[in-house]
Amino acid sequence: MRSSPGSSSAARAVGGRSAQVGTALLGLFLALSTAGCRSTQRPPAGDVAEPPPPYAPAQSDAVPGWLGEPLSWEKLARVESWLxxxxxxxxxxxxxxxxxxxSSGRLTFARRELDADPAKAPAVATRLRAAKAGFDRLLLxxxxxxxxxxxxxxxxxLAAKLLAGAPGARPPGxxxxxxxxxxxxxxAKPALMDRTSGPYSRITIHHSADNDxxxxxxxxxxxFAAARDIQRAHMNGKETRYGDIGYHFLIDPFGRVLEGRDLAYQGAHAMGDNNIKNVGICLIxxxxxDKPSEAALGALRRLVDDLRGRYSIPRERVxxxxxxxxxxxxxxxxxxxxxxxxxxxPQAPPTALEVKPQAAASRSPRSVR
Ligand SMILES: [Zn+2]
Known part of the structure; x- marks a missing residue:
């Protein structure tokens, strides 16, 4: 943790001036970005590892430290942390x-990768979709x-054009x-489900582990019969009575991906608040x-990559x-x-608070809420 109590108060003290400086710097940044990203200027190494300072309570128009820096993955990570x-x-x-x-950074990296190796299009597509989703959000x-x-x-x-033209690069969804x-x-019975409270921010993977x-x-x-079985158990189960199948997607051992609950609705697969903004995927x-088949794991990887691109979900939130x-x-x-x-x-073990429902879960593996 950086111990510089002066930095945020200093930023507040310059107040109105920093707005002018900010506008000027933004102009400079725009000029630099249209001139290309080939600047050899590098940020001091010390800045890279430094944790962000605690945020100031008042709204601040202090110029962000990353502005005008040359494009790098490290810079994008800093911008994310700043946000x-x-x-x-x-x-x-x-x-x-x-x-x-x-979004511009992701797009630039995707273009460079496509130029270097067009065969990488399917992998690059995830990045392009994330960039496109970011631009679309901003335009609203x-x-x-x-x-x-x-x-x-x-x-x-440009992202849409590259997505359409890149072989193997599918549009979102x-x-x-x-x-x-x-x-x-x-x-489905919408009255028994909650609409998702916002864009998805994590993904949770299950197995069906049916008794029969x-x-x-x-x-x-x-x-399809197996999928209907799971849906019936979720909708008609004594403990469940869900408005629909609890998972958003099902994957069979042959690599088929079946649509489950509409993503407009929060899933019922991880219990209580764990379902919030959490995409549920179940492998049958x-x-x-048993070991999951290669086909199932291939489909799972494509689906998870796709969802992560669509919602900008970091790998650690799977x-x-x-x-x-x-x-x-x-x-x-x-x-x-x-x-x-x-x-x-592996993630840290669950807290004692989450231990309670264990008995119900082990009796009935389909009780997933
Ligand atoms: Zn589960």
């Missing part, structure tokens, strides 16, 4: 500038200034999924006993059910994949 900390009390022009910087804001609006609109257009009508889903599972033989019919099978409460779900063999996807150690 989550001191940027929360910054004026709209700087917050918008920060988001514009993030009324406090965007004229220059920012122009840059956001150009960025959105276009990952091949099987519609509810095709697998014979029961009609439908035997899958690769035919769509069997998979019991992965304490969980196994057991990371949120005491349960064996999603099974040891699937959990290993999740830990490796996240790129690190």
């Amino acid at each position: 989550a900390n001191e940027g929360r009390t910054a004026t709209a022009i700087w917050r918008n500038e920060a988001e514009l910087t993030l 804001r009324e406090d965007l200034n004229a220059g920012q609006r122009r840059r956001a609109s150009e960025g959105a257009e 276009a990952i091949a999924t099987i519609a509810r009508a095709d697998w014979g889903a029961l009609r 599972p439908v035997v899958l033989d690769g035919s769509p019919g069997r998979t 099978g019991n992965f304490d006993q 969980y196994g059910h057991r990371d949120l409460r005491v349960t064996r779900c999603p099974g040891e063999n699937l959990n290993r994949w999740i830990v490796s996807y996240r790129g690190g150690a």
Whole structure:
């Protein structure tokens, strides 16, 4: 933690002057960004690792430290951290500038990667979608200034063009999924569900671990019967009585991705507040006993990458059910994949508060709320 009590009060003290300086610097930044990102200027190494200072209580138009720095992943990480900390009390022009910087940065990196190796298009698509979503969000804001609006609109257009032209790069939501009508889903009961309270910020993965599972033989019919079984259990179960299947997506061992609950509604898969802004994905099978198939894991990776791109969800926010409460779900063999996807150690064990529902969960693996 940086101990510089003077820095935020100094920023407040310059007050009106910093607005002028800020506008001037923004002009400089615009000039630099149109001139290209080839500047050799590098930030002092010390700045990179420094944690952000505590945010000031009053709205601040202090010039962000990252403004005008050459593009790098380190800079984008700093901008993200600024948005989550001191940027929360910054004026709209700087917050918008920060988001514009993030989306423009992602777009620039995606273009460079596509130029270097067009075969990477499917991987780059995730980044392009994140950039496009960022520009689109900005364009909905009324406090965007004229220059920012122009840059956001150009960025959105270019990202859309690259997405359409890049082989294998699907538009958002276009990952091949099987519609509810095709697998014979029961009609949902919206009165029994909550609308999502905002964009999704995490993903939780489950296994179905049915006591009496439908035997899958690769035919769509069997998979669809299994999905209907899970939905019925969620909607008619004594403990559940959900308005719909609890998960947003189901994946079968043959790599099929089935649409579950509409993403407009919060899922019912991780219990209570754990469901808030949390996409639920269930792989059909019991992965304490079996290993998930390559086809299922391939589909899972594509789906998770797609969702992360669509909602800007960091890799660290991809969980196994057991990371949120005491349960064996999603099974040891699937959990290993999740830990490796996240790129690190398992999450901290759940707190004692979350232990309570364990008994119910082990009796009925379908009780997921
Ligand atoms: Zn689960």
